[in-house]
Each structure stands twice: as structure tokens, then as C-alpha cells.
Amino acid sequence: MTMTEPKAKETLFEPVFNNNPIALQVLGICSALAVTTKMQTALVMAIAVTVVVAFSSASVSLIRHYIPSSIRIIAQMTIIASLVIVVDQFLRAFLFDVSKQLSVFVGLIITNCIVMGRTEGYALKHDPKMSFLDGIGNGLGYSLILIVVAFFRELLGSGKLFGQTVLATTTQSGLYVPNGLMLLAPSAFFLIGLFIWALRTWKPEQVEEA
């Protein structure tokens, strides 16, 4: 080891604002569009992805000295896919209604670039404990974006938060006219863009050289 082992706290919290997987690494955007119409589904998805990234990274890190280079990617995929299936089975057993709403997107966590990005980019070169924390950290970064986007989409799109009415809409004899755009996928893109803009204004070191 020629450099000091990165502190656990840094690994855990760096990916939240300084190295956010969606806002800086620009990974895993797809699911951010689909499941953020409601806070409930966004929260469940965020937890599911965090669990998968953390445990995949830890597992890959555990066997990193034994995986031959030729089957490196497939080995990571096997571990990730198995974990996603287990998470899916748990959701179907304990949160059946939410799992129906998430439908195919839980299975699509397998294709979420963040998961493989961390196993390939971090877990192969670090020990299991740090890999696990790195997974949690990136999961937290992903969750932050998902929750923020879902907050605005559910509130402005249907006047609700977690299914509870906050702004009574005109169909409920209230005053708020729901912003229909917020219920469509492109609004998530706009919100993520605004988030990146705000984040880079706060931390200008994230702005890429033109």
C-alpha cells in the first residue's frame, strides 16, 4: 500500500454531494425517470438499489483475488443478478402492492450502471468493508436524487406526498391545478438538470472544463 486507506466516513459520504452517481458520474438515470412519480415507489426503489449496490460490491470484493480476468464481467453480473432476484422476491412477499407498481423496474436494477460501475470501479480494488460502505454511499447519492425528484413530481403533479393530499386539486374541490408535465418522464430529466445546476453552483469544482 503506497497510499493511506481512505477513511470510512469519506467513502460513505463523498458520493452524496461531491461525487453523486447521477449528478456527477451521470449513471443510472433511466430508473430515475420511471419510478419517481410517487414518493413511495421512489423510496422503495432507492432502498432496493442501495441494498443491491452495497452487497454486490462487498461480494465482488470478497472474491476479487480469485476471479480470472476473462470472466470478470460475467462474474459480477451473476452476483448482481442473484441479489436483484432476491430483493425482488422479498418485495413480492412483503410489499406486494409496491412491487406491482415497480413492476419491471426492480428487475432492471440489474442493468443500472451504478451497480456495475461500482463493482468494476471500486470493489475489485478495495477490501469488502470499504466496498460495502462505498456501495451504501453511492446508494445514498442515488436515493437523494430519487427522493428530491419524486418530491417535486408527486407534489406538483398530483398535489400529494406519500399518497396524502397536500394541495387539494380542482377535481377534489380545491384550488390547485395539477401540472400534468410532472407526471410524464421528461419532467424527471428537467428536475435532474436543475439539480445538477444547483449542485454545481454550490460546488463549482464539479463543473467540467468546456
Next chain:
Amino acid sequence: MKRESIGQTFKVAFGLCAVCSIIVSSAAVLLRGKQNEKKELDKQKNILIAAGLYDENAKAVRFDETLHKDVKIADMFSQDASSERPWIETKIINLKTGEEIDSQVEQQIKERFPKGYDQRKASRIAKEEWSEPVDSATDVARIKRRENYSYVYLVHGAQGKLEQVILPIRGYGLWSTLWGFIALDANLTTIRGITYYEHGETPGLGGEVDNPDWKASWNRKQAFDPQGDVKIHLIKGRVRPGSDDAKYEIDGLSGATMTSNGVTRMLRYWLGPDGFGPYLNRLKNRSTKK
């Protein structure tokens, strides 16, 4: 052994697959009981939704224009002697004859399905005592085999009056078989509601069968024409409310032609002579005889 050798590669590959398979299959097997419980409850909920007895937004049973949060979904399937609330009677019928099953068949079912008749499983048993193959000319819903006996659900209102008949339906869409229920009014031709509790169609396209507004549009449509043929169908585009055939038409699902056709076809099958036709005719005759 060097890390990159063929031997090492095989060892790691087999070892990894073995461990992962054990973990995945253990999870599936251990959780299956709980999952089936949830699935069964979800099915019951969908029967209530088709009948208009459950409010999906409020997540509560609804009848007589009010929400009844104290009534559990399972309670609605048995009669409450003390109150006049609507309840749902579950029956099993012989699809070919349209008659309710006799005690001999009841016994047969109890032996084969001790936990309760499983219609889906029965359709896959390739024995003539349980199901028969549907020949391709008739199989518009692409179900391949049709079980001999099916559940039907009768909604009873005040004074035990029959209010609705709910029939399980299924058929192939684009990617999957859609499983659902259709609720008919006591006149056996007006549709009260439809719902799908399981399908694998594309979210946003065929998956719009779950859209509450689309489901609500089925209310008061007519399933049969005056001659008794199945006339309800999905059209391309939006139904013009004033047109002559509007009462037989449902808005098509945008971007989901195959799923829309699948819905039309499965209704043509299940409401027709090869599905619940005999049963519905028997019900009609029984009520006119009175």
C-alpha cells in the same frame, strides 16, 4: 494454480454459480408461502374492484356510497348475518354445461386440491377430467387449454338480491397472459367493471389496462347485442360518445394494438359459447322462469 488458468476459470465459474443458485432458490422457496398469501389477497381485492366495491385511492372497501375501513377484504366474501352489507358468494361451475358442480366433482376437487380449487393449475393438467385443449380456430384468446371448472363470484346486495356476476377471464396480449375479472350487472349484459390483477405488458403502453380512468370507462357498456352475440370491443382511438355503437366500444390503448386486440379477443372467448356462455344462458333462463 495461477489466476488466469483454465482450471481456475472453471472452478470460480462453477463455484460462483453454485453459491448464487443456492441463495436465489432458497429465497424463492422460503418466501413462496408469503407471496402466495399476498397474491390471493390481491386477487380478492381485484374482484372487489371489478364490482366497484373497493376504492383504490382510499384503500378501503366501499359500498352504499361510503368507505368502510373496518371491513376487511376477506370479510366481503362471507355473508354478515347481522348487517345488510353486500357480500360475494364464490361458486364453481362446469363451463361446458353451465351448471354448478355436483358433490362428486366437489369431492374430486377436494382430493386433488386440498388447499382449494386452483383454476390456473387445473388448466395445465393435461387430463380430460380437469381440462381440455382448445383448438386453434376457437382459441382466439390463445389460452391453449381450458379448465373444465371455473370460479364465478356472485355479488349479493340487500335482501340477498343478486346484483352482479363476476367472471374470471384471461387471454394473451403482446408479451404475456393477462389475468383479470369482468363484472356483469344482474341483467347479464351491462358491464359494471373490469380489472386485471396480473399481466406482463409494457408499462405505459399495454400496461395502461391498469389505468383507473380506462377501467372506469367500462361501466354501463353493453357486452352483448340484442341477438346475444358478444359485441363489446376495443376500437382504434377514442370512442365518440354520441355514435350508435358507443355502448359496445371501449377506447383503444394508445401504442398497444396487440394488447388491445388481446382484450377484445379474450372477452369474445370468455363471454361466448366456449367460455361462460352456457352459464350465463342458464342464469338467464332461471331468472325468466320465476
